[in-house]
Amino acid sequence: xxxxxxxxxxxxxxxxxxxxxxxxxxxxxxxxxxxxxxxxxxxxxxxxxxxxxxxxxxxxxxxxxxxxxxxxxxxxxxxxxxxxxxxxxxxxxxxxxxxxxxxxxxxxxxxxxxxxxxxxxxxxxxxxxxxxxxxxxxxxxxxxxxxxxxxxxxxxxxxxxxxxxxxxxxxxxxxxxxxxxxxxxxxxxxxxxxxxxxxxxxxxxxxxxxxxxxxxxxxxxxxxxxxxxxxxxxxxxxxxxxxxxxxxxxxxxxxxxxxxxxxxxxxxxxxxxxxxxxxxxxxxxxxxxxxxxxxxxxxxxxxxxxxxxxxxxxxxxxxxxxxxxxxxxxxxxxxxxxxxxxxxxxxxxxxxxxxxxxxxx
Amino acid sequence: xxxxxxxxxxxxxxxxxxxxxxxxxxxxxxxxxxxxxxxxxxxxxxxxxxxxxxxxxxxxxxxxxxxxxxxxxxxxxxxxxxxxxxxxxxxxxxxxxxxxxxxxxxxxxxxxxxxxxxxxxxxxxxxxxxxxxxxxxxxxxxxxxxxxxxxxxxxxxxxxxxxxxxxxxxxxxxxxxxxxxxxxxxxxxxxxxxxxxxxxxxxxxxxxxxxxxxxxxxxxxxxxxxxxxxxxxxxxxxxxxxxxxxxxxxxxxxxxxxxxxxxxxxxxxxxxxxxxxxxxxxxxxxxxxxxxxxxxxxxxxxxxxxxxxxxxxxxxxxxxxxxxxxxxxxxxxxxxxxxxxxxxxxxxxxxxxxxxxxxxx
Numbered sequence: 136x137x138x139x140x141x142x143x144x145x146x147x148x149x150x151x152x153x154x155x156x157x158x159x160x161x162x163x164x165x166x167x168x169x170x171x172x173x174x175x176x177x178x179x180x181x182x183x184x185x186x187x188x189x190x191x192x193x194x195x196x197x198x199x200x201x202x203x204x205x206x207x208x209x210x211x212x213x214x215x216x217x218x219x220x221x222x223x224x225x226x227x228x229x230x231x232x233x234x235x236x237x238x239x240x241x242x243x244x245x246x247x248x249x250x251x252x253x254x255x256x257x258x259x260x261x262x263x264x265x266x267x268x269x270x271x272x273x274x275x276x277x278x279x280x281x282x283x284x285x286x287x288x289x290x291x292x293x294x295x296x297x298x299x300x301x302x303x304x305x306x307x308x309x310x311x312x313x314x315x316x317x318x319x320x321x322x323x324x325x326x327x328x329x330x331x332x333x334x335x336x337x338x339x340x341x342x343x344x345x346x347x348x349x350x351x352x353x354x355x356x357x358x359x360x361x362x363x364x365x366x367x368x369x370x371x372x373x374x375x376x377x378x379x380x381x382x383x384x385x386x387x388x389x390x391x392x393x394x395x396x397x398x399x400x401x402x403x404x405x406x407x408x409x410x411x412x413x414x415x416x417x418x419x420x421x422x423x424x425x426x427x428x429x430x431x432x433x434x435x436x437x438x439x440x441x442x443x444x445x446x447x448x449x450x451x452x453x454x455x456x457x458x459x460x461x462x463x464x465x466x467x468x469x470x471x472x473x474x475x476x477x478x479x480x481x482x483x484x485x486x487x488x489x490x491x492x493x494x495x496x
Numbered sequence: 497x498x499x500x501x502x503x504x505x506x507x508x509x510x511x512x513x514x515x516x517x518x519x520x521x522x523x524x525x526x527x528x529x530x531x532x533x534x535x536x537x538x539x540x541x542x543x544x545x546x547x548x549x550x551x552x553x554x555x556x557x558x559x560x561x562x563x564x565x566x567x568x569x570x571x572x573x574x575x576x577x578x579x580x581x582x583x584x585x586x587x588x589x590x591x592x593x594x595x596x597x598x599x600x601x602x603x604x605x606x607x608x609x610x611x612x613x614x615x616x617x618x619x620x621x622x623x624x625x626x627x628x629x630x631x632x633x634x635x636x637x638x639x640x641x642x643x644x645x646x647x648x649x650x651x652x653x654x655x656x657x658x659x660x661x662x663x664x665x666x667x668x669x670x671x672x673x674x675x676x677x678x679x680x681x682x683x684x685x686x687x688x689x690x691x692x693x694x695x696x697x698x699x700x701x702x703x704x705x706x707x708x709x710x711x712x713x714x715x716x717x718x719x720x721x722x723x724x725x726x727x728x729x730x731x732x733x734x735x736x737x738x739x740x741x742x743x744x745x746x747x748x749x750x751x752x753x754x755x756x757x758x759x760x761x762x763x764x765x766x767x768x769x770x771x772x773x774x775x776x777x778x779x780x781x782x783x784x785x786x787x788x789x790x791x792x793x794x795x796x797x798x799x800x801x802x803x804x805x806x807x808x809x810x811x812x813x814x815x816x817x818x819x820x821x822x823x824x825x826x827x828x829x830x831x832x833x834x835x836x837x838x839x840x841x842x843x844x845x846x847x848x849x850x851x852x853x854x855x856x857x
Contacts (some may be wrong), residue, residue: 138834183540214580215577215785218580219579223574223575237596238597238598239596239597240587279548425786426579426784428759428789429791430766430791
């Protein structure tokens, strides 16, 4: 499985030739090539110049048998900060493991759809050592194809529950939902609405369940009219927020289960002349870089995307080496990042009061 | 230069075997494999299942001699929306050209710096067909190394003026600076400050020159105290904005030469109780996705990053084919994206008045 590359072209001079050119011993030249500290600056300069002049190609320092293996990262889209964080985590971990990363936007997301078979063929022909999927789940036949060709793969933050035995890495979404809701409860809010993504998406379902668990633990009533699904569309979040504000008992806080929906919530509140957080508090989920751009900056539950991606890469490397991870789902913990979008509700100054929940509205 | 990959492992069954398994003729199986429309759905299903069951590997449809060539994209960092847009443009254009993209974060940007030679060696050993650099310029010795190994390369949006002969793609930064400033002038502003990035960065210098040209054309005085350099740091933009507001004649508009600095400007204005755009107008540059998250949404000069990246990839492909682009610098045009952060200045209602500039303050 070692690739020939164009080693013939690139072989270049030996270290002995470089040492002669630089007027140093071979061990000294070797020290420079290997980045050792115990070389005089002037000597280092001479050797470096000789290396450049002669076009010396150092052997990569990775384990020979694994030299320049490549893994594929397939994401649903490259144009968003979710992918940026995932790519960052994968690239760093891959560099540390001596792997190169080939990146593609997921199949069937472009004009007319990318042909599924073509994309899989490329993985096989190229001899991909493994594949990471980010928000781009394989279809049933793609799963079968990957198994058939013995290409290991790991899902990062899958939207749907993966089939049994498929290895995935996600965030502790349920716990994150609890954290966001408990934060609002601790400020004195009881009328807490939730705007989540599409129905039956596993991460949204888990965050919503966390919200409900936190309300139940605090004996705060869970109101059906406070639970909204906005898909991935900030305009839908805006509409739902306006509807929530029109309720006989409008919420004093909104937990929006994805930062990407928060601009819609802010817009709706501004359209009604309501201030964040004085009139209505908002908590997000993800901690995308954009969360800091909102005014006021969004308090949100941080999902450690880069760490999740790095974890997925490391699991993939183990699978490439023939190992099988023990569990199939790894969850990394989330944490609250407090910024400026939450405060006690207008009717409950101080933020420490916790009235017993009423039995019914 | 055709890679062997693991063709031995992946060769799989012939199309004749697939056709027999599916109970169809070889031409019919071929139609399905090649995505032709003139096949009955039930036949297509049978063939597809047979393809999956047998693990048929279709030859990629690209020109045989170029099969699965790879290009490298080296960016200074993967964790920002600039890189997301560039990567998106490169990946789409590479897919269309039948190329795969290996992505790495630039050398010497990680903990302790990535060893320069190691990174270059990997390109050579792997037989990279070409390299795109995004905001990650090669050093002098890296330029020499790439030339020496005959690896073509193109710079996307270089910060510094590249050496003669080096091919690069950028935005029409001077024209963009003119556009932003003319927009503010047309609203009636004359006290227009500019906050740009680091000194002697070619794109910032060009935008600043565009600002000055537009002021000169409108016979509006160019005030030294209105020109500020904030590097890449929003906190510096915040400090400069506060200083601008403390001037005897504070500006009524700020042209911030990079969207990434705009949050600092907004924060400073909010800290002084000033509203955007009623009290002070703000225009950005780049049109990063984050520009829409600011409240009010940022009016900005759009830099077509994905198109610049795709153009760079196409230039690289020509160079890989032995062609030499005629010019070394390609500039794509910018355009104003009007959102909600600009309005006539408080003292000039109507926005059409244009008082003659005073000769001196």
